[in-house]
Amino acid sequence: CCGILFAQADDKVYYLNLSQGIFVEIYLPSFTTTYGITMTNNYLWSFTTEILLWDIYLSPFSAVYNRAITLPVGYTVTGGFVAKDDDTLIVSNSAVSPVEIAELDVTDSIAIDTVIFTLAADRDNVSNMLYTTGEKLIMINQDTMTSDYYITQYDYPTTTLELDINIGTEAPTSLYECDCNIYITYADGTTWMMEKTTYELIEVVTLTISPISAAQVPGCVTSSLTDINTTTTTTTIP
Secondary structure, eight states: OOEEEEEETTTEEEEEETTTTEEEEEOOTTOOOOSOEEEOSSEEEEESSSEEEEEEETTTTEEEEEEEEBOOTTOOOSSOEEEEETTEEEEEETTSSSOEEEEEEOSSSBOEEEEEEEOOTTEEEOSOOEEOTTSEEEEEEEETTTOOEEEEEEETTTTEEEEEEEEESSOEEEEEEETTEEEEEETTSEEEEEOTTTOOEEEEEEOSSOEEEEEOOGGGOOOOSOOSOOOOEEOOOO
8 A cells, every 4th residue: 555656757657665665667558748647456547638548457567558538628637636436537627717626437438527626716736636535635736826835635525625734835746645644745756744743744755756646546545634624724844
């Protein structure tokens, strides 16, 4: 469950196991630079102007390209997506204002969308999201007026905003969980863990890659940041 896949802008995908100290490049046939990746136990998707699908096997990792899936008309998905299950992706559509969080049914050749809720005004989702087993949706989004970045947590069934944490003006690219802790990685590979009591960001490692997105098996994301009804907390990276 600490096995994370990272997409990089040079058409490469890497596997990291943070708890075991394993870091290797893996082969994903026909993969080219995209806006990022997401996965389940059985499938992996990447986003360009369409959705690309692979059938995967986890151990040892192997992948076979399956097909392309057309995005719904009027969709631009450049950041902010996660697999809910084998048939459904949760995405942010930045082609509209305010930005919409929607579910895409990807069982056919053209994805079918269902809008779930909208982000706050002047917010845009910028990295992959986490969908927890407790049905929390965690994302990194930017205030386009101030340029500050936030980690935001919603209760997905009720769409209630539970947490909105200011993490400064440096742009994160990737979000993932390992051993019940939430981690953020930046384009220079620096990785920070968010302390759950104070929401302090603690630097833990610097990867030798420049990730644009992360992905992990949804059933392994068991921990959220908090369940309290606090809507605004400010934390700045040292």
